[in-house]
Amino acid sequence: MGDAVIDRGKTDLASHDGRDDLIAGLSAVRVWGTLGWHDIRQRYRRSVLGPFWFTLSTAIMVVVLGALYSELLHQDIHEYLPYLAIGLVVWGFISSVANEACSAFIGAGYLIKQIRIPLTVHICRIVWRNFVILLHSLPVVVALIVFLGRSPSIEFLLVPLALFLLFMQGVWLSVVLGVLCTRFRDIQPIVANLIQVAFFFTPVMWSPEVLKSRAWVAQYNPLYHLIELVRAPLMGRPLQWESWAWSIGMLVVGFAFAHLLMRRTRNRVPYWL
Incomplete structure (x- = not known):
């Protein structure tokens, strides 16, 4: 199915290079959106709960x-449970994206060698499937907040923007890790250990x-600040x-670096696989 989706869209994606790979890849929403959803269906095939596990x-x-x-830290459980729930859900997204990004191009090597599409498509595929899992969990967190006696405030309207920024942070970070880990394979275990620490x-x-x-x-x-971007408006x-300034600043600097890295290495990645 993955090859069929790419074949249908590759005509529009063939004319690109390292200078516009990020833009062309992000624009191919239909391609990476379908591939990411297909990955989730395959991962939880024959499962009753699927991604709800x-x-x-x-x-x-x-x-x-x-x-x-809440007992060890002497915290009010009504305050601490939502705080912990949002933190774990957002952290799960960040850690999963970082770990999977390290093998993004390696895992898609057979496609990269055969079909000329933006490398960013393979990155967005990973970020999107983890983002879908994040969206599966957030309604449960919101239900927990309401159950504990909290009602959504006006700040709740910032959640969609915060989630968008979180998604885009995952894209530039995955591009950087994907390229570096493809060139230097020792970086992948280093990233895994750094995430744990x-x-x-x-x-x-x-x-x-x-x-x-x-x-x-x-x-x-x-x-x-990435976690607080989502946690503050939800709570x-x-x-x-400060969190918005940090997040927007990281987004600008991160995409600038990812663009520079992609521009210099776009045509070398297939030879590193």
Whole structure:
């Protein structure tokens, strides 16, 4: 099915190079959208719950860890459970995208060698399928927030924009990791280990307030701001200008770097596979 989808759209995607690969790839929504959805259907084929298994596992983890750490950290469970749930869901998206991006071009090597389409299509395919899983879990988080007595505030309207920025962050990050890991295969295990370590240094299960005078550790953590971009409006917190500034700044710098990297390496990637 994947080859058929690409064959139907490859005529429109054939004329591109490293200078416009990002734009051409992002524009091919029908191609990477269909491929990403096909990946999800194949992964959960013959499964009753399908991608909702991720939602169920997240719900179980939130309830167990929430009950435990709310006592250890002396947090109000009505405040802590939504905080933890949103953090785990967004972190799951970030970590999955980063880990899968390392093998994005390697896994699609047979397509890259045979069909000339933007490399960014393979990147968006990965980001999209993980984004769909994220969207499966967020309604459960919203239901949990309402169940605990919170009602959506005006800040909730910022959630779609925050999710869009999160998706685009995943695209540029995946382009960079995809290219570097294809050229230098040792980077992939390094990224996997860094993601594990970063989890403990990022306010996913704990809040910056517990650090007191060392709260700057969280404030200068870009991953914290990506999570807070979604968590703050969902929990009805005031607009966090620092998080939006960090996120937009990272997006601009990240895409500039990804464009430069793609422009220099676009034609070399097939030879590295």
